[in-house]
Amino acid sequence: MSKELKAVRRTDITRRQWIWKEMKKNKVAYVMVAPYMIVFTLFTVLPVVLSAVISFTDFNMLQWPHFVGVSNYISLFFDDDIFLIAVKNTFIFAAIVGPASYLLSFLVAWFINELPPKVRALVTLIFYAPSISGQVYLIWATLFSSDAYGWANAMLIELGVIVKPIAFFQNAKYVMPLCIIVALWTSLGTAFLSFIAGLQGVDKSLYEAGAVDGVKNRWQELYYITLPSMGPQLMFGAIMSITGSFGFGGIVTALCGFPSVDYAAHTIVHHLEDYANQRYEIGYSSAIAVILFLIMIGANMLVKNIIAKLGR
Amino acid sequence: MAKMRTRNHRVVLSRSAGGDAGITVIMVILGAFMFLPMLYTLMQSLKPLDELWMYPPRFFVLKPTFRNFKDLFSLMNTSWVPFSRYIFNTVFTTIAGTFGHLLIASMCAYALxxxxxxxxxxxxxxxxTSLMFHATVTTVTSFILMSAFKMIDTYWAIIIPAWGSTLGLYLMKQFMDTNVADAILESARLDGANEFRTFWTIAMPMVKPAWLTLIIYSFQGLWNAGASIYIYSEQLxxxxxxIGQITAGGIRRAGASAASTVxxxxxxxxxxxxSQSNIIETMGSSGMKD
Structure with missing residues (x-):
């Protein structure tokens, strides 16, 4: 047998040569991913990288930026009281809305799992609709409007609790809880649909085996069969809920105006928009964006690890 | 004792009546919380002006009327940029954004x-990983990049970022993982089909629910897109x-505003x-494995 015909084995070549060979063999794969990966890189990856770079400068859209080291970050944490309020509010908001919307999505999906398909579809629609209906959340501004034509005020007056109408969205005491309620109302989105599908996908024979093996009630069934079979969905849903819980700035602005009264519902997103769109302090706002990015990734990683541990 | 009863299962599972009742009560309360504001939105749009400003407010409309919708359409006719132009803008960016996304994201998902x-x-x-952060983080630097590419104040500023939507690619890739059998692709390759052909004629017809889902998600995002910081020109x-602008006119336009929300x-x-059943089917493979 001549030497040329001998097949190349993985061990005959270095790792680099092997990768190069694989790359050449799969040229077509690179052609296929190229259009999407280019758009993804330009409008998702590059903006993050660019934010990190700009956050170390004093860029303001007019003058050539200067390198200023970490001074933007230092100002944020030591000179900017409003930023600290925004961080606090963001954490309160995310810590309530994230887990609550996650639990709500799962519980509702689980409760409706055994309903007949047509009824289930209807209930799914009722719970999912607020999250896709654009600015329908403005109805809460009507329900809680500052005059007596709003439901909340009219009812409280009728019941004799108050004499004068309360300006709910202009009152520092009420803005945060109200915004949290409205955010929750619109939060049964992708995670919810994922749970519904995941529950439908659990192998029915497991339930039957469970019933034979002495699973006594639905709670045991949930704990011993349903949850362990849904690990991947629970993970995906968590990421959707957490990421979503940081993105409710638009709702707050629409309901309470900008800035919200006494900064009571001022979040990092608002602080970012304030410095970027109103003051054009791009360097400073990039530092805010980097911090927000790190908080989101950190929160997601943390929860991901917790869920992965529970699954084991 | 726990009541035994059959539901969707062949074997009888135990479901206590108390649990059923409790769950029903919780569901009715939660359902009311979700549904009543939606219903109230609809009611508001059907109320004549005197009912909109009635004390105490009533939930249900007494004399339903389509007056508000008529008002909305006549207000549309008064805007200085013809309303058909705004409709065209949304339809055009939605179609271009959605189909571009579907095509390049599916192709990429197939290769991955x-x-x-x-x-x-x-x-x-x-x-x-990019599913883990919200797009607000990148708005500022996206703006800078778009000005560099001369995309500001053009349709491209809306369309091209829509092509790169990450959730769509993620769902499509996961769906292909579970629903397109390698064996079928392998036999197509052996028959001499190249990857593009295999992707287009074998894989794509097998993932219809997923591309419907991608279309719906992309559509929802673009339909609900309001003012964009990337667009200045009124005509774009x-x-x-x-619709938000013309109904923002305070008390007199409250009726038209309610109609526009509906x-x-x-x-x-x-x-x-x-599309619900297709979306749910797609979500069946949405789980994150690691």
Whole structure:
């Protein structure tokens, strides 16, 4: 047998040569991913990288930026009281809305799992609709409007609790809880649909085996069969809920105006928009964006690890 | 004793009556919390002006009228940029954004799911990680990049970022992983079909629910897009933005405003009703394995 015909084995070549060979063999794969990966890189990856770079400068859209080291970050944490309020509010908001919307999505999906398909579809629609209906959340501004034509005020007056109408969205005491309620109302989105599908996908024979093996009630069934079979969905849903819980700035602005009264519902997103769109302090706002990015990734990683541990 | 009863299962599972009752009560309360504001939105749009400003406010409309919708359409006719232009803008960006996204994201998802090549795993990991942060983080620097590409104040500023939507790619890739059998692709390759052909004629017809889902998600995002910081020209702005502007006129326009909310929410809801079973099917493979 001549030497040329001998097949190349993985061990005959270095790792680099092997990768190069694989790359050449799969040229077509690179052609296929190229259009999407280019758009993804330009409008998702590059903006993050660019934010990190700009956050170390004093860029303001007019003058050539200067390198200023970490001074933007230092100002944020030591000179900017409003930023600290925004961080606090963001954490309160995310810590309530994230887990609550996650639990709500799962519980509702689980409760409706055994309903007949047509009824289930209807209930799914009722719970999912607020999250896709654009600015329908403005109805809460009507329900809680500052005059007596709003439901909340009219009812409280009728019941004799108050004499004068309360300006709910202009009152520092009420803005945060109200915004949290409205955010929750619109939060049964992708995670919810994922749970519904995941529950439908659990192998029915497991339930039957469970019933034979002495699973006594639905709670045991949930704990011993349903949850362990849904690990991947629970993970995906968590990421959707957490990421979503940081993105409710638009709702707050629409309901309470900008800035919200006494900064009571001022979040990092608002602080970012304030410095970027109103003051054009791009360097400073990039530092805010980097911090927000790190908080989101950190929160997601943390929860991901917790869920992965529970699954084991 | 726990009551035994059959539901969807062949074997009798135990479900206590107390549990059923408790769950029903919770569901009714939660359902009311979700549904009543939606219903109230609809009621408001059907109320004549004197009922909108009635004390104490009534939930149900007494004399339903389509007056508010008529007012809305006549207000549309008074805007200085013809309303058909705003509708065209939204329709055009939605179609271009959605189909571009469907095409390039599906092709990329196919390669990531069904071809093993160096870097593929890393690319998917990066895309998966990007699900973990909200797009608000990147608005400022996207603006800078778009000005560099001369995309500001053009349709491209809306369309091209829509092509790169990460959730769509993620769902498509996961769906292909579970629903396109390698064996079928392999036999097509042996018959001499190249990867593009295999992707287009074999894989794509097998993932119809997923591409419907991608279309719906992309559509929802673009339909609900309001004012964009990337667009200044009035003639390029979206339908959603324009409708918000004309109904922002305070008390006198409260009726038209309620009608516009109903109009804006009706479209995504109808689309979801039609496509629900496909979306749920797609979500069946949405789980994140690691």
């Amino acid at each position: 799911a069904k071809i093993k090549f160096p870097g593929g795993r890393f690319m998917f990991k990066t895309i998966q 702005k979206s339908f959603n933005y324009a 109009l804006m929410m009706a479209v995504p809801i109808i689309v979801f009703v039609i």
